[in-house]
Amino acid sequence: MKILVINSGSSSIKFQLIEMPEKSVLANGMVERIGLDGSKIQLKVNDEEFEELRSIKNHEQGLEMIAGILLEPSVGLLKDADEIDAVGHRVVHGGSSFSKTVLIDEDVKEKIKELFSLAPLHNPHNFKGIEVSEKIFKRAAQIAVFDTAFHQSMPEEAFRYAIPETLYSDHQIRAYGFHGTSHRYVSKEAIDYLKKNDSKIITVHLGNGCSITAIKNGKSIEHSLGFGPMNGLVMGTRSGDIDQSVIFYMMDELGYSSNEVKKILQEESGMVGLTGYSDLREIETNAEQGDAVCNLALKMNAHRVKKYIGAYAAVLNGIDAIVFTAGIGENSNMMRELICTDLEFLGIELDHEKNDVRAKELREIQKATASVKILVIPTNEEIEIAKQSYQLVKNL
Incomplete structure (x- = not known):
């Protein structure tokens, strides 16, 4: 077919x-x-x-x-x-x-x-x-x-916001989640690789858009993106999580319109807002050459991911594996190292030599003594879409 x-x-x-x-x-x-x-x-x-x-x-x-x-x-x-x-x-x-x-x-x-x-x-x-x-x-x-379908398995306590009931019942304001096709694909690859259906996996999708998902027994139970694809992790041009008071201050005190605030937070924030560079490779190169601004941006990015890993370890009550995927997750050994450093208490211990290996295939990069697998799995959303399309057409 x-x-x-x-x-x-x-x-x-x-x-x-x-x-x-x-x-x-x-x-x-x-x-x-x-x-x-x-x-x-x-x-x-x-x-x-x-x-x-x-x-x-x-x-x-x-x-x-x-x-x-x-x-x-x-x-x-x-x-x-x-x-x-x-x-x-x-x-x-x-x-x-x-x-x-x-x-x-x-x-x-x-x-x-x-x-x-x-x-x-x-x-x-x-x-x-x-x-x-x-x-x-x-x-x-x-x-x-x-993209949102994979996250429809999240429980109500995870996808609801603490806002008036009518905003949910009448206007469907809730967390939906995104990048679901990618998270579904790499989590399935991880489960098959681990040969463990009763699994607790955290998938970290790092690209221009970024998100992280807690996956229990193959189902998404918590995810960093919400009503729209703006919150959660620091992204290429999007701010990720921000105190709502900042938005009110920008509008009420600084005179920005809602459209101007939206444009700033969606298109002019994140790594480009912090550094002026849209390509993470440039940011990493500059950081290695002593650029303090780029170095701080990388640390902020990694810090946000680490916070979510800790939270999702609690939600899952343990971790079998962490999966890095998408353009940055698959290719940036620097970001993986920054994220995995000082997480030994969770059983996450990076092997630096394995982390530095360049390969376009599923691989393990944790130490032999680590209790949690650290996997790099290339995502393939097109294959996942083809698989789901094939299954549907075959059963018509």
């Missing part, structure tokens, strides 16, 4: 063509800078890479180009668009309506549209990907895989 996985963002579309159930990636690529100067389309098939600069005005044009390049005879992937059996769409926010992967129909689309206000930077673009895909891949089953 050929499944096309689409991750439609604000100015880009990532895609993979995957043969299931073999999990064989036939092609992967990206359309970048949609609606901007310098837009381009990239495709990788086996070891061959194609890249072409094109004017790409909107997402519809971008998806049409993806279909066109997949159908290009010289590429040799597809002869007809009807060879695609299913299109799996990443949808960021499913609210309380969706606790699992679903076949997209008009009712599902209406509910996704109703959630635009909860994820204004993501859901509208995810929805556009669905609309355009329906026109191009007419025979394919259109499948929605929600």
Whole structure:
């Protein structure tokens, strides 16, 4: 079964063509800078890479180009668009309506549209990907895989806020959680690796967006992101946890509007706000060269993660493994070291030599004497989306 996985963002579309159930990636690529100067389309098939600069005005044009390049005879992937059996769409926010992967129909689309206000930077673009895909891949089953779905197993005491009841009952203000596809994938990989179904795992997703999840017996029971994807850990441009009084002070005393505060906390805070750099590699390099500001930012970032690890160890009543994943989690030995230092009382003891090894595969980086496994597991949200789409279509 050929499944096309689409991750439609604000100015880009990532895609993979995957043969299931073999999990064989036939092609992967990206359309970048949609609606901007310098837009381009990239495709990788086996070891061959194609890249072409094109004017790409909107997402519809971008998806049409993806279909066109997949159908290009010289590429040799597809002869007809009807060879695609299913299109799996990443949808960021499913609210309380969706606790699992679903076949997209008009009712599902209406509910996704109703959630635009909860994820204004993501859901509208995810929805556009669905609309355009329906026109191009007419025979394919259109499948929605929600980032929030994995966290619908959180107990009420974890997802509720201590606010008036009507704000929850009438307006659904609660913690939903995000990055669920990634947390689901790496936790399943960890459980299979540990051969331990009755497990207590903390997954740490560190990228431009960051989150951490407490997972008991394969189910999310606590998570750092909430009503929106802004709180919790320090991120690339987002502040993470902040005292609400700061927001009131910025508005009441400093004269910022609510939109200005939102922009500052979402786009101008986090590591870029602290250092002026958006790339963690630059921050790490500067810190190693003695830059005190960059050094402090890294310590603040790691400190926040350590706080959550301690809290989640309490929620889980123990830890079998900590999993680091996503771009920073998988590649930054410095961040992993800062986070794992001085956690011996929890059984977390990092082996520095193992931590410094570069590899694109699941690996252990704890000391032989440690009671808690420290795993680095590359995430693969596209494979997870393909797996869930395949299971759904197979059972239709």
